[in-house]
Amino acid sequence: MSRKSIVCGFFVILMMIVIFAFSSQPYELTMKTSNTIVEPIKNAVVDIQNKTFDTEKEQKSYIRVLKAKLDKIVRKTAHIALFAVLAVCVYMWLKSMGLDDADAIVLTLVICGIYAGSDEWHQSFVKGRTSQFIDVCVDEFGAVLSTVLLRLCHLIAKHPVKNKTAVF
Numbered sequence: 001m002s003r004k005s006i007v008c009g010f011f012v013i014l015m016m017i018v019i020f021a022f023s024s025q026p027y028e029l030t031m032k033t034s035n036t037i038v039e040p041i042k043n044a045v046v047d048i049q050n051k052t053f054d055t056e057k058e059q060k061s062y063i064r065v066l067k068a069k070l071d072k073i074v075r076k077t078a079h080i081a082l083f084a085v086l087a088v089c090v091y092m093w094l095k096s097m098g099l100d101d102a103d104a105i106v107l108t109l110v111i112c113g114i115y116a117g118s119d120e121w122h123q124s125f126v127k128g129r130t131s132q133f134i135d136v137c138v139d140e141f142g143a144v145l146s147t148v149l150l151r152l153c154h155l156i157a158k159h160p161v162k163n164k165t166a167v168f
């Protein structure tokens with residue numbers, strides 16, 4: 001095994017540990033983590049909208065719904081980002097071992113899908129957390145997205161556009 005394969009394999013394992021660590025956090029801790037991102041966005045949205053409410057109850061209800069939507073967006077984006085990075089690491093590791101692009105991409109998606117499923121299963125044992133199939137799909141979407149971007153970058157690098165002018 002080459003030095004490059006060992007380094008790439010290290011980053012695969014590191015990303016899996018990072019994902020496992022996030023999944024091991026109890027619900028209350030994950031809410032604190034999400035709130036560090038959600039609160040400033042919520043406050044900015046409320047300030048920009050400058051809505052007037054008839055009652056304080058109506059305002060609180062609006063803010064609660066807004067915060068719930070933002071929290072969902074932040075959490076799903078985190079899933080996508082973490083598994084996108086994992087997929088890049090896995091792909092690079094597989095390529096470093098001599099696999100061709102097609103095989104590396106397919107195997108990357110299989111490995112990320114299996115890890116996403118096992119991660120959700122692990123999460124079902126954590127206090128206050130649940131295991132949801134939609135999260136496995138979101139994780140795999142992150143892996144697919146990054147592999148598509150990797151492939152596009154590879155194709156662009158292999159076949160650069162030469163002196164083409166766009167006609168508008």
